[in-house]
Amino acid sequence: MMASDFIVDVSESDFEFEVLKFSFNSPVIVDFWASWCKPCQILSPILEHFANEAKGAFRLARVDVDPNPNLALRYSIRTIPTVKAFIQGKVVAEFVGLQPEHRIREFLAKLLPPDETSLLLEKAESILAAHDWIQAEKLFRNILVEHPDHPQATLGLIKSLLAQGKSQESRMLLRNFPASPQYNQAEKLRPLADALFDYDQATLPDSSDLDIAFLASIRLARRGNYPAALDGLLDIMRQDRHYKHDKPRLVFLGILEIMGEQDPQTRQYRAELASVLF
Numbered sequence: 001m002m003a004s005d006f007i008v009d010v011s012e013s014d015f016e017f018e019v020l021k022f023s024f025n026s027p028v029i030v031d032f033w034a035s036w037c038k039p040c041q042i043l044s045p046i047l048e049h050f051a052n053e054a055k056g057a058f059r060l061a062r063v064d065v066d067p068n069p070n071l072a073l074r075y076s077i078r079t080i081p082t083v084k085a086f087i088q089g090k091v092v093a094e095f096v097g098l099q100p101e102h103r104i105r106e107f108l109a110k111l112l113p114p115d116e117t118s119l120l121l122e123k124a125e126s127i128l129a130a131h132d133w134i135q136a137e138k139l140f141r142n143i144l145v146e147h148p149d150h151p152q153a154t155l156g157l158i159k160s161l162l163a164q165g166k167s168q169e170s171r172m173l174l175r176n177f178p179a180s181p182q183y184n185q186a187e188k189l190r191p192l193a194d195a196l197f198d199y200d201q202a203t204l205p206d207s208s209d210l211d212i213a214f215l216a217s218i219r220l221a222r223r224g225n226y227p228a229a230l231d232g233l234l235d236i237m238r239q240d241r242h243y244k245h246d247k248p249r250l251v252f253l254g255i256l257e258i259m260g261e262q263d264p265q266t267r268q269y270r271a272e273l274a275s276v277l278f
Contacts, residue, residue: 192254
């Protein structure tokens with residue numbers, strides 16, 4: 001196991017000082033493990049990575065339960081790995097067993113005060129929800145300068161770009177979107193990005209009435225007139241639910257992603273889509 005300034009091995013003799021007293025200064029995450037435990041061998045390096053990444057925002061204390069049975073008994077350790085978080089001398093949160101990395105990150109995030117990036121991201125998301133696309137773009141770009149692969153900031157940037165009709169950069173970002181919980185949400189934006197790009201390249205067909213109606217809807221979406229664009233897409237689906245392999249529906253869902261769940265029109269248009277499809 002890798003040691004660092006933020007990671008300590010703790011025993012029964014120094015648990016009081018290294019964990020309980022230290023937790024009055026900053027959170028202490030205690031990893032109860034054993035050398036024979038295979039899930040522990042996977043979890044411990046993940047915790048170490050997050051501890052080093054946090055650079056002192058919390059301490060990781062490792063307790064080998066075999067030579068420290070009294071600690072295991074004191075804290076009711078029945079399964080390993082078990083992870084407990086201490087703040088001001090008390091257990092405030094815990095989880096048992098091997099967890100996915102994003103769940104562990106969420107667990108830690110609830111214990112730590114927000115960092116500068118989190119605060120900036122919260123501000124950017126709020127501005128995005130208010131549909132101030134230009135300012136949101138600037139803030140998301142600022143985050144990505146420091147954290148180039150930040151999935152939430154990348155998703156926010158894509159939304160703010162698409163809302164301004166900037167399809168080319170959006171498609172590039174979507175092609176290289178990092179594996180993350182935000183990946184599926186990003187994929188919902190791909191049909192809209194492709195349609196906007198095809199509109200800019202003048203490659204959308206216009207040989208039928210539905211083709212012309214779809215082109216008009218994309219033109220409206222590119223100008224940011226989302227209600228009119230959505231109404232046009234609904235009209236197309238009423239005439240042909242499967243026009244161009246469901247492209248109107250997929251673009252429709254992409255626009256709703258950009259509008260956001262806080263937009264009062266989003267729920268209304270979801271209901272209208274359901275009435276057309278079902």
